[in-house]
Amino acid sequence: MKEINDNKNAWSLLSKDHYELYKKRLSDYKTHINENVMNELGDIQGKSLIHLQCNIGSDTIYLARLGLSKAVGVDLSESNVYYANKLAEEFRMSQVSFIESDVLELNKIHHEKYDIVFTSEGVLGWLPDLKKWAKVVRSMMKDDGFFYVYDSHPFFHIFDEEGLSIGKTDLKYDYFNAKPDESNDIGGYASDVKHGINYWWNHSVSDIINALIEAGLEIHYFHEFDTLFWQNGNMDEVKPYLFKYKHFNNQLPLSYSIKATVKK
Numbered sequence: 436m437k438e439i440n441d442n443k444n445a446w447s448l449l450s451k452d453h454y455e456l457y458k459k460r461l462s463d464y465k466t467h468i469n470e471n472v473m474n475e476l477g478d479i480q481g482k483s484l485i486h487l488q489c490n491i492g493s494d495t496i497y498l499a500r501l502g503l504s505k506a507v508g509v510d511l512s513e514s515n516v517y518y519a520n521k522l523a524e525e526f527r528m529s530q531v532s533f534i535e536s537d538v539l540e541l542n543k544i545h546h547e548k549y550d551i552v553f554t555s556e557g558v559l560g561w562l563p564d565l566k567k568w569a570k571v572v573r574s575m576m577k578d579d580g581f582f583y584v585y586d587s588h589p590f591f592h593i594f595d596e597e598g599l600s601i602g603k604t605d606l607k608y609d610y611f612n613a614k615p616d617e618s619n620d621i622g623g624y625a626s627d628v629k630h631g632i633n634y635w636w637n638h639s640v641s642d643i644i645n646a647l648i649e650a651g652l653e654i655h656y657f658h659e660f661d662t663l664f665w666q667n668g669n670m671d672e673v674k675p676y677l678f679k680y681k682h683f684n685n686q687l688p689l690s691y692s693i694k695a696t697v698k699k
């Protein structure tokens with residue numbers, strides 16, 4: 436698919452910058468996994484985990500450091516996977532490995548099952564087909580395992596980004612049946628902004644939840660947060676790596692999480 440291929444090329448432009456920044460953070464023993472996620476994931480010691488859309492694997496490595504028996508990261512970009520393997524080697528993480536794959540095609544090449552299927556921070560919007568995605572998620576779960584996602588909220592994504600930073604809620608994007616948004620720029624949150632055409636799909640809350648239910652999952656919770664995991668302009672960092680608009684308080688959901696298990 437042209438859009439997936441363009442996304443792959445665009446993300447690859449950022450790999451080296453991300454590697455350099457996150458290598459430094461991992462060396463300082465820091466992560467950008469925020470408190471919302473850490474609290475909800477709970478104790479992961481001794482568990483196996485697959486991390487979908489892992490970028491250059493820094494969060495995969497951080498989670499593995501918390502005592503995972505095995506961690507596997509998956510990403511579309513060859514150069515992300517190259518740098519992810521490099522990081523795992525540099526930090527001597529022998530229980531960590533990486534797979535280069537479109538997450539929507541992963542079940543064709545990978546048949547293992549995990550205690551935890553994990554994906555977070557800037558993920559679902561890169562995928563055109565959530566029904567296919569949810570089937571892949573289910574196929575990677577052990578029968579007693581769980582799935583966890585933490586991502587930006589689809590409702591927040593309908594507003595003009597620059598408007599939000601000055602307190603305006605101007606509608607700019609569709610919420611339902613959204614066509615992909617085409618952009619010429621990518622990055623900026625952990626690198627300079629680079630020029631590379633890319634496509635992003637806003638999926639409604641019901642599309643996300645129903646895709647998981649149809650794939651055979653049982654939703655344990657859907658949580659919403661008024662904090663975001665990147666600085667979107669004129670926001671305060673209220674906790675490490677969690678940002679809040681100065682002028683919106685309890686008014687907009689900015690991120691969400693879902694935990695689900697296999698329906699018995």
Ligand SMILES: C[S@@+](CC[C@H](N)C(=O)[O-])C[C@H]1O[C@@H](n2cnc3c(N)ncnc32)[C@H](O)[C@@H]1O
Nearest residue numbers: 446488490494510511512537538555556557561
């Ligand atoms: C915003 S980043 C995720 C960052 C990640 N949370 C982290 O901690 O570094 C989105 C990632 O999704 C990957 N991606 C986009 N489309 C994908 C696809 N179809 N299959 C697998 N990975 C994909 C990109 O290559 C990119 O690394």
